[in-house]
Amino acid sequence: MDSSAEVLSVDEVYKLLIGLIVPRPIAWVTSLSLKGVVNLAPFSAFTYLSTEPPLIGISVMRRGDGLKDTAQNIADRGDFVVNIADETLVRPVHLSAAEYPHDVSEAELLGLGLVPSVDVAAPRLACVPAALECGFEQVIAFGDRGAQLIVGRVRRFHVRDELLDGGKVMTERLRPLCRIAGPKYAGLGEVHTLEPVRQDGSHSYST
Numbered sequence: 522m523d524s525s526a527e528v529l530s531v532d533e534v535y536k537l538l539i540g541l542i543v544p545r546p547i548a549w550v551t552s553l554s555l556k557g558v559v560n561l562a563p564f565s566a567f568t569y570l571s572t573e574p575p576l577i578g579i580s581v582m583r584r585g586d587g588l589k590d591t592a593q594n595i596a597d598r599g600d601f602v603v604n605i606a607d608e609t610l611v612r613p614v615h616l617s618a619a620e621y622p623h624d625v626s627e628a629e630l631l632g633l634g635l636v637p638s639v640d641v642a643a644p645r646l647a648c649v650p651a652a653l654e655c656g657f658e659q660v661i662a663f664g665d666r667g668a669q670l671i672v673g674r675v676r677r678f679h680v681r682d683e684l685l686d687g688g689k690v691m692t693e694r695l696r697p698l699c700r701i702a703g704p705k706y707a708g709l710g711e712v713h714t715l716e717p718v719r720q721d722g723s724h725s726y727s728t
Contacts (some may be wrong), residue, residue, distance in 0.1 A: 531666075536702070544699035544707055548579045549604040549614055551628065551635070552594035553643040559635060560590040561617045561627035561646075565700035567603075575675040576658060577603060583667040590623055592669055595657050600641035601673060605651040606698045608708040614698060615706070640676040650695055652679040 526534060539545075548567035552560045566580035581592045588596065595601050606614050617627045628635055634647035638654045645652040655673030662669055684694045692709065699707050 540702035543701045545701075547606055547614060547698055547700055548577075549606050549610075549617070549646070549649070550579065550591050550601050551604060551643050551645060552591050552601040553598050554590070554594050554623070555597050556624070558624055559626045559628050559644060560594055561631075561633070562589070562591050563606075563614050563618050563700075564591070570672060577653065577655065577673050577675060579603070579671050579673070580663070581669050581671055583669075584620065588669075592660075592671065594643075595671060595673075596660075598642055599657045600643055601655050601657070602638060602641065602643050602645040603653040603655060603673070604646045604649040605653075605695070607650050607696045608698050609696075610648065611698055611706050615704065638677070645679065650681045650684055651690075653677075654679070 529537075545565040546567050548564045550560075550562055550564060554560065564579045564581060568578055570576040570578045581589055583589065583592075587593075591601070613631045613633060616631055619627075621627060621630070627633075628646065635644040636647045637644055641654045641656060643654075645654070653673075653675045654677040656676050658672040658674045660669050660671050680690065684690055693712055696709055699709075701707050
């Protein structure tokens, strides 16, 4: 295949992007509506943006002419929680992606327990190995369909003690869940540990 992006349909571009930009980490977001309903939804366009201050970004598409519940709740309340799912949670993560009515809590529907947050109003999931309490920082619109990059400032980290070694997250213990093309998910897979790159740009190789 060798094609200009300008001649491809939106659907064709979408299939190529989600198939090539893989694996993608999943932000399993809990947010709270003004009526007190806890929304839970997964987003796989998710990354960190800055460490000073600690900023993360989540791209949220619109739902028809309006905002998705997550985006609306964050706009109304000014906070949210990014829950980090491991490989054991693939089914509830997938099921939480369905579009439910505004007054339905996906967490309650799926039987997922909640824990009160410390610094934000939105609760976090009790079943996840890690969670980030976030305050709303800014939103940036992209594209012709109103995609929103929601930027949050991490106010508090929750990480199970057994996942840490000297303050570093041991990814092999975390076993994070990731998204690939279509309704497909993957685990961590094989991990390759290499020698650190030196500050001068040189490398050390062993045979």
